[in-house]
Amino acid sequence: MSDATLTISDRIQRKLDDLTRAERQLAHSILENYPASGLGPLSTLARDANVSVPTVARMVQKLGFKGYPEFQAELREELRAKVKNPIAKHDTWADGAPSGHMLNRFTDAVINNIRHTLGQIDPDAFDAACALVADQERRLCIVGGRITHILAEYLFLHVQVIRPNVTHIQSTSNAWPHYLLDTKNSDVFVIFDMRRYENNTLKLAQMAQELGAKIILFTDQWRSPVHQIADISFSGRIVVPSAWDSLGTTLLLVETMISSVQNLNWDDTKARMEELEGMFDQTKLFRKFT
Amino acid sequence: MSDATLTISDRIQRKLDDLTRAERQLAHSILENYPASGLGPLSTLARDANVSVPTVARMVQKLGFKGYPEFQAELREELRAKVKNPIAKHDTWADGAPSGHMLNRFTDAVINNIRHTLGQIDPDAFDAACALVADQERRLCIVGGRITHILAEYLFLHVQVIRPNVTHIQSTSNAWPHYLLDTKNSDVFVIFDMRRYENNTLKLAQMAQELGAKIILFTDQWRSPVHQIADISFSGRIVVPSAWDSLGTTLLLVETMISSVQNLNWDDTKARMEELEGMFDQTKLFRKFT
């Protein structure tokens, strides 16, 4: 194995026998809580290990680095790689396609987005949002923009089955002021607003807020201005190798929300689904078999 | 929650709204590969985020640290604590939520679906499908059902920018027979049909095929009957812990297709996008800043 693939920890252990007493003492101190201690100033490291400053400098050179900063840079690089690692494990997603194939590049990006987004989500806020959406006492308005209206509609189509009193508004249409007429302060607005934030969406959100409605926002990592007035907001990463953004992460959040809301209202949902099934049967919309 | 128990990542996110543009840019850069980037020199961090050196210093103070070194010290402390903790962090996606939380269960399922689906996709078929969709000589019809029409519309909204001569049909509407009137045998139909396969969709597909059109199908793992007559079909896994199915995997495929098609037609796409931008500017639909 070449040096490039060895971690610094490995390199230290391999060299351990060639080191002098003070250096070994230092080495053990580094490994003690690795890699944090190596990322601080040289002098701190020396003090913690009870060795002199030059000892640290010398050992770092013995390990093959030009100087302490170079040693630190590699430690950071190692940390960076380690944090990324759980995804990188799957080198290629579509077997048989080169790793540079769009299928693999895109999937990588989406998984990355998901990891990032989920890591930053506050589960309590998420639960609170689900509870609001599930609350049948409140009227629910779902709002989407030029592209995001498809997420709004997706959420609408499902929540509609779970509970009554749900509306889907497209902020890009000019019909939305009508919906605000009846807004009460118990109402809940779920708003989707992603890059190329829309003026209409912001206005609608402001008016809804002034009327006392609760606002739940789904936006991207750069955050729609609606964020300022939203009660709860979720920002999903949307960067992919494309001229456009990805809705993948946000869809995941929406689907999870649907599932949670369904659980909160399960008794009702079950009854409503059965009823719906019956009606679908009559329309002959779906195939009965295969 | 006191500052002591908050991670720096949390603190950055909490402050995000109080930050200025450059500072937010920096904040995202720090979170991008956290915590490695914050452990390097201030100047490197500034360069990576494309902001000036004092901007970094100022933000760090806004976060409540006396200076950059103190900020770094706490980052290291955080890393130290995290490494010491024997908890398998990669077990869960949403830190702070129990592994049984819906967020984690759902994400697990979706990632699993993606892995499964991508593993079975034939890249050549995928490329062939993209080439068909990109071919401007052919008329393109995009067809969706009761739920899947949102994917159809999503694809439509994007392909519409990339190339002319695209139509979106909802098989559940009763207007679709009209679209078949002009079908030529060079036409391409992209059809979405997932569980609760729809009678109308099948009929539409059959008629299109009889008229000589090419058919590309997106379906689920159990495969819509349209599969029998489709030229190319992709089946995505859709099982999640919910009473409903997930469109996540299929959305991934659609977005990847959009990106590939965009690349195939890049010269045209670029020109069309610029034109579209100009038109959007005139509508004042989108916000110019923030």
Add this chain to the structure above:
DNA sequence: TCGTCTATGATAAATTTTTCACAATTCTGT
């Protein structure tokens, strides 16, 4: 016991990094 050689640490010099003060720019509200 002495001399030599290596290991170690103290100190000073050099370099890098951080902070500060101020000017240029951008944004906001009238």
Add this chain to the structure above:
DNA sequence: ACAGAATTGTGAAAAATTTATCATAGACGA
């Protein structure tokens, strides 16, 4: 369109960290 405020960047000064030089202590063999 303008004035005032806020934001951002430039360059210099201050502080720190790292590196180099050198002296001392200890180990080992003669």
